[in-house]
Amino acid sequence: MTEYLLTGCGGFVAAHYLEYLAQADFDGQVLGVGTTAPAQVPTKLRFRFEKINLLDFEELSLLVRAVQPKFCVHLASMSSVADSWTHPKTSFVNNTNIFLNLIEAIRTYSSETRILSIGSSEQYRTKDVSTQPLTEMDLMAPNSPYAVARCAQEWLGKAYVAGYGLDIVMTRSFNHIGPYQDSRFVLSGFSRSFAQALINGEKTVNLTVGDLDVVRDFLHVRDVVRAYEAILHGASKGDVFNVCSGRGVRLFKALDVLSRLSGLNYDTEIDKSLLRPMENRSVIGSHDAITVALGWTPSLNFEESMSDLLTYWIESLAV
C-alpha cells in the first residue's frame, strides 16, 4: 500500500520533503505524481514516479482509486503572484481546479485519505500593518488572481470537510527560501547573482530589482517541511495553520545579509516591470497557533537560511 501520494513531486518543496522522509527513515511507499519527476531521490526511499496531468480528472481518478494512499501531500501549484498577473487563467486553473480535481477524486475513490492542502499568506488582508503579525483569525482579502485561487482552495477544503467529512488539513504558508528554489523567486534570484559574482571573481554585484521596500516573512524550506509533517500527523480535520518564521525581513536587509555572507558589495537598478499591481507592503505571520497545538517552531533563522541558499547557488553554478 502506498502511504504518501505526493503531487508536484518535481518541485522545490517536494525535493526537501523526500529528503526529510529519507532522513526520518520512513520505509513506506511514496508515489510522486505531476508533470516532472524529481531531479534526484534519496536512494533509500521507496519512491515511484508517475507522470499524470492533474487537470485530467479521469486519469487522476484512476490513479487515486488504484492507490488509495494514506496521505496526500498536495504540493503541486503555480505559486508565483507575478505570473498570476501575466497569466491569470493558467494560474487559477493550475491551483484551484487541480485541487478540486484532487479532492473530488479522493472523495469518490479514497475517502479515508488525509490530505494536506497548501495555502498562502497572500490570502490575508494586509493593508493595515498594525494588525501584523497575521494570525489565523485575520480576514481573507485576496488581491491577486493567485490569492483568489488559494482562498478558493481553502474554502473548498473547508466545504469538503464540513459537507462530506473528508479529512483535509490546511496551511497558509508564507514565503519559503532554501536550496533548489527557482531563481525567479526574489531571494533565490539575488543569491544566484551573488554566487555568480563570487565565481566570476567580481567585487560588486549588479542587481536588477523590483520593490525592495516590501517586508516578507521567509522560512527555510526544511522548516516548512517539518511544519507540514507536524500538521499532517497532528492536526485535527479541518484545521488551518500559518506556516511562517514569525519575523519580517525587508528585502533591502536580505541584500545586506548576502553582502555580509559573500563579502561582496552590490548595486541595484529598479526594473519597473518587476513591480506588481497592488503589492502587499508587509506580510508577517504569527506561528503561535501551530506552536501551541503541535509544538512546531522554526529551527533555522534568516541568516542560516540565506547562507544555505547562497551555498546552494555557489555549488550549482560552479559545476
Added chain:
Amino acid sequence: MTEYLLTGCGGFVAAHYLEYLAQADFDGQVLGVGTTAPAQVPTKLRFRFEKINLLDFEELSLLVRAVQPKFCVHLASMSSVADSWTHPKTSFVNNTNIFLNLIEAIRTYSSETRILSIGSSEQYRTKDVSTQPLTEMDLMAPNSPYAVARCAQEWLGKAYVAGYGLDIVMTRSFNHIGPYQDSRFVLSGFSRSFAQALINGEKTVNLTVGDLDVVRDFLHVRDVVRAYEAILHGASKGDVFNVCSGRGVRLFKALDVLSRLSGLNYDTEIDKSLLRPMENRSVIGSHDAITVALGWTPSLNFEESMSDLLTYWIESLAV
C-alpha cells in the same frame, strides 16, 4: 455595434431581462449566448442568439473580439446549492471558470466593456442571525461548493478591477421568484404543486418538502432585473450591491400564502434527501446600499410575487 452581450440567455432571469429591455423600448442590439436559446423573445427586440460553450476560451474570445459589446450581463450560472453538493466540480467550473474565461476574454479583446457579475447571498457568513439583515460589509464565509464558486467569482472580479482596471460591477443576489422559474427551486416547486391541484380539482395539496423552517429573502425576478439595470448603468467600477427584498420569509409562511391564494389546504411530508449539509438557517439582506446609491427599491411584495408565480404555473400546466 452590439450593446448587450447576455450570457445564459436561455435562463430564467434572462427571460425577464429581455422583457424588461423590450418594455423599456431599448433599440440597440442584444446578443444572447449560451447553450440554449430563449424560449421566446419579445418581437420588437433586436435580438440574436449564438450558441457557444462558455468554457471554451478560444470560442468565447473570438466572439468577444468580433462583438466588443458595450455591456456584458453575465447571467449564465449553475445556481443551485443542492446541485453543488451532488456535483461540486460541475458546479464550480460552470460558475467560476466560466466567469474567469469571460473576464479574461474581455480583458484581452474588449477592455472597455462594462460587465455585470452576479454573486449570491450564499457568500455570507450567516451563522449568527443577530447580524441580519446582511449588509455588504458583512463577512464572506462560503459553506457550499456553490458559495465558494461565487466568492471566488467576486474576488476575481475585484482583482481584475484593481489590477487591470477592468470595468466590473457586482451583485450579491438573494433568492429570486417569478414566472419561468424551474420547479426545482423551492417556491416554484410548491407553486407548481398548488397549480396542479387546482387544475385537478383537488382540495388538498400533498407536498414533499425539505426543511421548512429556514428563512430566506425572496425578491420578484422583475425587481431583480430592475436592480441589475440600475447597477449596470449607475454603479461605480468595482461596486458590489446586495439585491434583495430586505424581508425574511419562513418557508412555512410561503405555503400559507399559497394556501390563501389558491383556497387549497396542504399536507407536508419531509424527504430527508432534500435536507442539505449545513443549511443556512436564515438569510435576510439589507438593500440600503443600493437604495441610497442608486435609488432602487423593490416594487413587488412577497404576496404579489407568489401570486405571479402561481398564475404562471396555472397557465403553464393548463395548456
